[in-house]
Amino acid sequence: MSSFRFRKHEHLRRAADFRRVYERRRSVSDRWLIVYACENGLPYLRLGLSVSRKMGGAVQRNRLRRLCREAFRLTRPEMPTGLDLILIPRQPELPSLAELKQALPRLVHQVARKLEREASKS
RNA sequence: CGGGCCGGCUGGACGAUCGCUGUCCGCAUCAGCGGAGAGAGGAAAGUCCGGGCUCCACAGGACGCGGUGAUGGGUAAUACCCACCGUCCGAGUUUUCUUUCGCUGCCUGACCAGUGAAAGAAGACGAAGGAUAGGGAUAGUGCAACAGAAAGAAUACCGCCGAUGGCCCGGCGGAAGCCGGGAUCAGGCAAGGGUGAAAAGGUGCGAGUCUUCGCAGCAGAGCGGGCGGAGACUUUUAGUAAGAGCGCACCAGCAGCCUGGCGACAGGCUGGCUCGGCAAACCCCACCGGGAGCAAGACCAAAUAAGAGGGCAGGACUGGUCCGGUCCGCUACGACCCUCGGGUAGGUCGCUGGAGCCGCCGGGCAACCGGCGGCCUAGAGAAAUGAUCGUCGCCGCGCCCCGCGCGGCACAGAACCCGGCUUACAGGCUGGCCCGUGGA
RNA sequence: UACCCGGUGGUGUAACGGUAGCACAAGGGACUUUGGCUCCCUUAGUCCUGGUUCGAAUCCAGGCCGGGUAG
DSSP states (O other), X not given: OGGGOOOGGGBOOOXXXXXXXXXXXXXXXXXXEEEEEEEOSSSSOEEEEOOOGGGOSHHHHHHHHHHHHHHHHHHGGGSOSSEEEEEEEOOSSOOXXXXXXXXXXXXXXXXXXXXXXXXXXX
16 A cells, blocks of 8 residues: 555655756657656656646646656556656646556556666667 | 616535645654644736845945826835825716708798707716826927918918008099099908818807888789888997907906815906917926845855966955946955866755734724734645545536436636735625616 | 846838838739749738827837846
């Protein structure tokens, strides 16, 4: 039951962390989201959100953030660990929570495989 | 009951489960765990004003900059609020004029008199209410396209006149001159036409009645009406060549006095004869105005530190001094400073108890103020306040009603805090004012 | 968070407060065997709402949108 919790240290908070994830330059996307990822050397996932002003007003942007966080919180047991993720919504239209819960683990598995291939090659 | 116009309040409710951020209590060395209770708004928005709070500064002057602008009050303060004044608008009411139509008057009548209706124009008054950046236009400078003669103390375009002085023509006369005509020169006038948003404030009157005669008009005579003459009457009835800007009255404006009001101002009386608009054009007057902003500011921790070039006791550099990237003057520091290069950008406080909210009483027309009692009501920081399900509520659509099914539930998210303004907003509740009509 | 600019046809730009012009583009026509060039004509605009003024793209206020600056 405690696996659905989402504590503060699991937030991606520092500008240096964000920069590290962006400079790893590994991302996947579908019609709702872009997902950047990077290994973090920790036994858990960390999540960062970036919502542009183009997505709408403050209410709309808060809604997008909360939907993404809720999807992450509820689908985390299905995902691999040890990664830092950054989620960027692509459209101002609101997706449903069920769609996000289906899409998010798929995208994270995709980007994790990408990183593993990268690591085994080097 | 119908119509019109102003506000005020509210802005989904309940339950279950999974989560997030503070507070308090308990456990725990720490990490953390458990329980209780709290957790977006009327606009949190735009950042348009005003303050609190924090740091810096507090010797000025010249020249400049920004803001405000009826009056009285409220407030910490305002460009805000309340009350009041002026101006404009406002359903409508009323007066005058014009046009059209109808009826009556004499045999008939586009034109006369009386009367009625409709439309239009102008003026005055004007409910509730609305707008108002509302000091100054004889301190100065400036603007007004096109049209029009003329756009500010102007002018004579189309026009009008023939009194006055010439000129020309004709007649009479011996002559002086006289009489008649012309609109030719000088001159006089500004009514009517026409322009414009605006033409030197606006409107009206400057005679009426009766008797009688003539003329035109009509197919014809008469009546009514038109033009001209004579006489009489009425309390008065102008002037000229033509006329008015002349005279008179009323209204508006101006000045003075009186009354009322704290005041803006209003009312009355008298005088005089009028020199418009724009200052959200420059400007003038009066008043006001330290700067920067919680990324303010304070503390702790961490990191870099003999890399290069340049300036400087002839006082550099930096800072201060008014609101000021200017100038002058004054002043502090008294040996370091500037550029390139390099390094940090983590934590704690500020951070929510305040011009606070609610109730009662009192003062005030009101905004608001005072007293008493009660309450604690977000505090994040790559940034919490969420998600799912169920029941109900509201709205729309579909089916024959009950009911069922489907879809939707406004505008919008705290970032130091308040007071205002402005803007956005589905629906719901509610108060007041005025006009008209009907009943008791 | 604080502050500063700007908005004119589809595009780029002019316009002392007095009729909104110009160029390119689009459409039509003429010339040409056809196309191009050239010429002529047409369509289309002051971001929105109020106010000042006789009159507003211009002046003023509020809103909307788009840029930019500082840390």
